[in-house]
Amino acid sequence: MSNKNRVDKQAEKGENIExxxxxxxxxxxxxxxxxxSVTTLGAYLIAPSEPPKPLVYGLIGAVIGFVLSSILVRPKRTFRYVNGEE
Structure with a gap:
């Protein structure tokens, strides 16, 4: 089964959104x-109340959340390179 067919079947089942x-x-x-959301808000809430620190902690929490998400959820896309002559 090709990747396009698999993606189409998943879309038909309602497992994917665009x-x-x-x-x-x-x-x-x-x-x-x-x-x-949890890492960003958690870092913001534990930050000291001095003016720039909540922003910096929140941004660091967002980066940590992004890194965790990219580790836990792997891409499911596969790429095929097709020669133009085929």
Whole structure:
């Protein structure tokens, strides 16, 4: 079964949604949003109340959330290079 057929079948089942002209698995999207929200808000809330520190802590929390999300959720896309003559 080709990758395009697999993606089409997943889209028919409702497992994927289109985000910025790309198909995204709903469970993976919700998981990544949850991870990023928790790390960003958690870092913001533990920051000292001095003016620039909550912003810096929140940004660091967002980066940590992004790194965790990219480790936990692997891309499911496969690329095939096809010669133009085929």
């Amino acid at each position: 985000v910025w002209e790309d198909l995204v698995n709903i469970k993976d999207l919700v998981l990544c949003l949850f991870i990023s």
